[in-house]
Amino acid sequence: MRKPHEFLSAIRAGTPIEWRRLLNAMSKNGIPPGTLILCLAPESPLAQRTQVRIVDESLFTDIESQFPSPTPITDRVSASHTGKSHSQSVEGNALMIQYHPWQRPEVAVSWDGRRWSPPPPENTSLVIVENLQNFLRYRETLDLITADCDIEDQPEQLVLAFGAGNAAAKACNLPYYRQFRNVYTLFDLDMGGIKTYANLKSLLGPADMTPRFLAPSNFEQYLERSRWHLTQDERSAIHLARAKHPELAPLLTCMYTKGKKLEQETYLERIHG
Incomplete structure (x- = not known):
């Protein structure tokens, strides 16, 4: 004692x-x-x-x-009695989603962390958008994705979800993600975006799914325009991330070489060509 x-x-x-x-x-x-x-x-x-x-x-x-x-702390409610509710995960989750034919966003909900409703539209792919501004400017974001990000899906085949940063990789989201043909991400080109992608990749791996990190094919021009520079620690982290995520090697190499990063809101000022 x-x-x-x-x-x-x-x-x-x-x-x-x-x-x-x-x-x-x-x-x-x-x-x-x-x-x-x-x-x-x-x-x-x-x-x-x-x-x-x-x-x-x-x-x-x-x-x-x-x-x-x-x-005794067993869940978020019991943790709240000690002022530490944020140390425990919420049992379920809610995702704000937008689909091409809809007039306004809808919400997909899991009350228990296992079952989701409503189910997503059939034969669609999911795009997890990190930042709210890009999600709200849905048409512009959708145009960028389908025109500049080298995917085969048409606008009517894409459902956008507001990811709210690393919350996109919550374990209870997996049953919902598995209902889509593909899972794409539109994240910031910084270490926060890379880490969220890595967490999502780990989440989807056991379901034999691999997310795809979307960026405009001319991402070099966007990085060139950015005034936001990587710190030395971030450059080191980018270097290590290339070995862990070889599928991102061209993007990470460009970030490392230019010493730049950017937030995805930059894409709302399109660079054509």
């Missing part, structure tokens, strides 16, 4: 404790020995371990209330 709540719980249960260690632990947490002696009576203060009798129930209860036992 080291923590105050552990000693107090043992005393309450009638379990022998190390009296001197109790005094030290409680002193470090603002309860002096004199206060403890008012409510507790060890059977043998000199013994290494001794049973401790509660002689002032009211005072002991007050001390107990200052050192509650930690709440």
Whole structure:
């Protein structure tokens, strides 16, 4: 035992404790020995371990209330009682999606992290868009993808999903992704985008699916125009990523050579040719 709540719980249960260690632990947490002696009576203060009798129930209860036992954390709700809800994953998820014939986006929902509704349109491919601005300017983004990103899918075969960064790689998204013919990504050309792609690649691997990282075929021109430079640490990370993701080698090599990165909103100012 080291923590105050552990000693107090043992005393309450009638379990022998190390009296001197109790005094030290409680002193470090603002309860002096004199206060403890008012409510507790060890059977043998000199013994290494001794049973401790509660002689002032009211005072002991007050001390107990200052050192509650930690709440077992099993999910996001139980974690919220300790102010650490963000340490646990949400059980399900919701994806905002847009399809060519629709007038406005819809939401695909998984309430339990396993089943999704509604199912996606049949015989379609998914494009996960990292940033909201590109998703909202759906027609322009769709034109860029079908005209400049060297894919065979037609606009009516593509469903766009707002990825919200690394949330796109949540494990519970896999059952939804598996319902598409292909999974494409339109991410920033930076280490954040590369890391999200890597996480998505790991997620889809067991389902025998491989995402494709989309970028305009003239990505060199976009990088040339960018004023956003890679740090030395980012250049090193890009170098390592080339070995892990050889399918991205031309793109990563260009980023490394030019020392540039860019956010996908840049694509909304199209460079033709």
